[in-house]
Amino acid sequence: xxNTQTPWYQSYPEDVQPLVDVAPFRSINHLxxxxxxxxxxxxxxxxFEHKLTYQQLSFEVGNLAAFLQQRCKLKxxxxxxxxxxxxxxxxxxxxxxxxxxxxxxNINPLYTACEMQSVLKDCGAKAVIAxxxxxxxxxxxxxxxxxDHLIVTGLGDMLGLLKGSFIxxxxxSIKRMVGAYDHSRVxxxxxxxxxGRELPCDTPVMHSDDVAFLQYTGGxxxxxxxxxxxxxxxxxxxxxxTHMYGMVLQxxxxxxxxxxxxxxxxxxTVNLMLAFSLAVTNILVLDPRRMKMLAKIIRRHPDITLMTxxxxxxxxxxxxxxxxxxxxxxxxxxxxxxxxxxSGVAERFYQATGKHILEGYGxxxxxxxxxxxxxxxxxxxxxxxxxxxxxxxxxxxxQGQEIWDLNTPGxxxxxxxxxxxxxxxxxxxxxxxxxxxxxxxxxxxxxxEGGYLKIIDRIKDMIIVSGFNVYPSEIEDVVSQNNKIxxxxxxxxxxxxxxxxxxxxxxxxxxxxxxxxxxxxxKQYLTGYxxxxxxxxxxxxxxxxxxxxxxxxxxQHRLTD
Numbered sequence: 001x002x003n004t005q006t007p008w009y010q011s012y013p014e015d016v017q018p019l020v021d022v023a024p025f026r027s028i029n030h031l032x033x034x035x036x037x038x039x040x041x042x043x044x045x046x047x048f049e050h051k052l053t054y055q056q057l058s059f060e061v062g063n064l065a066a067f068l069q070q071r072c073k074l075k076x077x078x079x080x081x082x083x084x085x086x087x088x089x090x091x092x093x094x095x096x097x098x099x100x101x102x103x104x105x106n107i108n109p110l111y112t113a114c115e116m117q118s119v120l121k122d123c124g125a126k127a128v129i130a131x132x133x134x135x136x137x138x139x140x141x142x143x144x145x146x147x148d149h150l151i152v153t154g155l156g157d158m159l160g161l162l163k164g165s166f167i168x169x170x171x172x173s174i175k176r177m178v179g180a181y182d183h184s185r186v187x188x189x190x191x192x193x194x195x196g197r198e199l200p201c202d203t204p205v206m207h208s209d210d211v212a213f214l215q216y217t218g219g220x221x222x223x224x225x226x227x228x229x230x231x232x233x234x235x236x237x238x239x240x241x242t243h244m245y246g247m248v249l250q251x252x253x254x255x256x257x258x259x260x261x262x263x264x265x266x267x268x269t270v271n272l273m274l275a276f277s278l279a280v281t282n283i284l285v286l287d288p289r290r291m292k293m294l295a296k297i298i299r300r301h302p303d304i305t306l307m308t309x310x311x312x313x314x315x316x317x318x319x320x321x322x323x324x325x326x327x328x329x330x331x332x333x334x335x336x337x338x339x340x341x342x343s344g345v346a347e348r349f350y351q352a353t354g355k356h357i358l359e360g361y362g363x364x365x366x367x368x369x370x371x372x373x374x375x376x377x378x379x380x381x382x383x384x385x386x387x388x389x390x391x392x393x394x395x396x397x398x399q400g401q402e403i404w405d406l407n408t409p410g411x412x413x414x415x416x417x418x419x420x421x422x423x424x425x426x427x428x429x430x431x432x433x434x435x436x437x438x439x440x441x442x443x444x445x446x447x448x449e450g451g452y453l454k455i456i457d458r459i460k461d462m463i464i465v466s467g468f469n470v471y472p473s474e475i476e477d478v479v480s481q482n483n484k485i486x487x488x489x490x491x492x493x494x495x496x497x498x499x500x501x502x503x504x505x506x507x508x509x510x511x512x513x514x515x516x517x518x519x520x521x522x523k524q525y526l527t528g529y530x531x532x533x534x535x536x537x538x539x540x541x542x543x544x545x546x547x548x549x550x551x552x553x554x555x556q557h558r559l560t561d
Contacts, residue, residue: 005404008386008393008451013376015247020389022236022417027206028098031235031277032061039252039279047088047284048167049300050159054279057091060158063196064096070199071192072127072149076101079123079214081147082263083107083116083130083138086284088158089189090262091272093129098212098231101204105214105226106263108545113137120145123214123226123424127151135186136179153189154178155286208232214424215265217364226424227364229265236417237367238274240388248332248375249306252279255330257298257307259288264546265368266337270308280306288313288547291320298327305330310338310547312487314357315345319486319509323352331355333375337362339548340455340473344481346380359384361455365439367418371453382477383452384445391416393453394438395445404447409456409469412445413438444471461551463492463500465529470502472551475532478525484510484517489541489549493534504532505554507541 009018025031040055052060068074080097082104084090097104105123107116109131116138120128127149130138135152142150155171156164172178212234214226256275260267262284275282283301288294294317298304307328309317314336317323334349336357349357356377361384362368370393373385387393395403395410403410419439422430433440444456457471464470472490479488486509495501506518515535522531542553 005394005402006392006451007404007447008453011374011386011450011452012389013247013374016243016374016389018389020239020243022239022390023208023232024239025235026208027210027231028212028234028273029095029203029206031238031273032058032095032099035276035279042252042279043281044276044279045088045091045282045284046301047086047286048159048163050088050163052088052158057095060092060193061095061099062201063193064092065099065196065203066199066201067192067196068096068102068127069100069201071195074100074102074126076204077103077211078127079103079105079125081105081107081120081123081125081128081130083109083111083128083134084153084263085109085131086258086262086286087131087153087155088284089129089153090284091276091282092158094272098206099203100201101206101210103211103214106216106265106268108261108263109134110545113141117141117144119216119224119226120147122216122224129153129189131155132178132181135181139181139185150186151189151192152181152186157189206231208235209421211421213268215268215364217265225426225429228421228424229364229367230421233367233418233420234269234273236390237269237369237388238277240390240416240418241270241274241369241372242277243389244372245333245375246278249278249280254278254280254305254332255283255301255303256280257283257285257301257304259285259294259313260308260310260338260547261545264338265364266362266546267308269367269369270335270337275306289316291316291322295320295322298322302327303330304328305332306335307331307333308335308337309357310336311341311345312339312543312547312549314341314349315487318345318348318352323349325352325354328353333358335360335372337369338546340477341380342477342480343380343382344477344483350380356380361385361453363441365420365433366414366416367420370414370416370418381448381452383448383454385453386451387414387453388416388418391418395447396435400435406448407446409444409446411459412441412443412453412455414441415439461491463490463502465492465495465500465502466498468529470530475502475504475522475526475530479504479506479518479522482518482521484508484513487541487549489551489554490532491551491554495533498529501533502531503534503536505536505538505541507539508537513537 036058156167360372392415492500
């Protein structure tokens with residue numbers, strides 16, 4: 001069959017066209033200026049109940065951009081590393097960098113000094129804007145990088161004089177969460193904003209093929225690499241998502257809850273860029289693991305209409321009673337990504353809120369979204385939905401032959417305007433992830449009715465038991481439906497009898513749960529070779545910052561209390 005097969009077109013809502021304009025803006029700054037001009041007085045971001053309007057945001061972005069350009073002497077194409085959690089300084093830093101043509105390098109604030117150094121050396125960043133809790137670690141390693149300027153910010157720096165001063169004092173002196181560092185070797189963020197007010201700023205004209213982000217990822221081959229995402233990639237993905245969901249979202253009227261870290265590509269595109277394009281009021285959550293704080297935010301904002309999350313976050317919120325029709329009376333869309341939404345969590349979410357989690361799929365190399373369940377979906381189907389407009393999908397077998405039969409597994413591949421330029425300074429790895437014009441995902445998928453796609457599992461996570469392919473996500477989905485189990489994860493371990501055996505890690509919800517209970521449950525729903533042979537109860541599962549369970553750590557380490 002030819003790659004022009006598009007069985008998903010039949011499942012598009014009536015208001016969605018297969019081909020749309022994916023270049024409504026020439027650059028992200030062009031988008032930024034347009035939205036800020038049209039919605040000056042609307043609240044853009046809320047953090048710790050402090051509000052920043054689009055006009056105020058534009059003002060501070062201009063100040064920081066001028067400082068970076070004039071004082072730090074950063075020029076178009078230089079890399080700026082941003083090491084910040086979900087605070088107001090993050091969108092200011094990102095849009096300031098893009099305003100003057102810098103390339104943003106997002107780095108996880110929870111990284112160790114060694115991990116930060118690895119990314120900084122690889123990308124060649126000239127400057128860093130960092131959370132002050134990272135300053136000590138950074139000062140230990142910056143001498144071995146190309147970084148010339150370190151700008152440091154405290155949690156309260158943009159929260160107003162009284163509230164901001166109190167929060168900074170609390171974090172530094174009461175909680176003692178800020179390690180000692182040499183203040184003489186850093187530039188305070190507030191000083192940068194202050195000095196920038198008096199400086200000119202030259203805004204270069206950026207084009208769609210200019211790189212906007214180096215987004216580091218393990219990709220499909222393990223070692224972190226910087227995916228080069230252009231202004232055109234991000235603008236295209238925003239336009240594609242807008243056409244899929246725009247008819248149920250009113251420009252300048254929506255409120256989004258942002259619990260996932262924006263430095264992660266899923267949240268960066270959906271919660272920052274897409275939300276910004278629609279002039280959404282964005283409620284930033286510093287740490288979604290703190291359920292009491294998250295519950296307080298939800299109580300204070302019954303006007304939330306849109307939220308995103310991963311399976312583990314939705315599960316935890318449900319377990320703490322945060323999701324009800326009364327707590328979210330105006331909720332329109334709940335979007336799931338980052339990892340598969342388990343059927344048990346999906347059903348409980350629907351029972352609690354009356355809304356379905358609309359699961360999507362993407363990867364860093366695709367900016368990241370390639371598939372979503374449309375807003376017309378009224379049942380949980382376990383799929384990742386259908387490809388976005390202007391996106392082609394196919395499944396291929398081991399010989400590269402296309403598969404169009406239903407329920408026949410193969411590797412999922414994509415083409416589209418959101419696909420990256422390649423990996424930064426890694427031509428060989430870039431060529432390995434491409435299959436001609438197609439991007440290889442490394443995920444095993446099948447076609448379902450109506451052109452829907454269902455992910456079976458990662459190719460590298462597949463378990464082979466006595467010659468049979470077993471996909472961990474299938475086992476996890478079944479086991480998660482047991483109401484005595486809080487969370488679970490599955491891996492393959494060596495077995496003399498079967499080649500590999502299935503090991504299941506479980507976090508108990510009911511302390512009385514036994515290994516035999518789990519085995520009996522699995523016997524009801526899983527055929528023999530799919531049943532776990534080893535069960536280990538653990539206090540927690542290792543997760544990435546976005547909440548995805550990291551199976552590789554389960555394989556490497558035994559979890560203990």
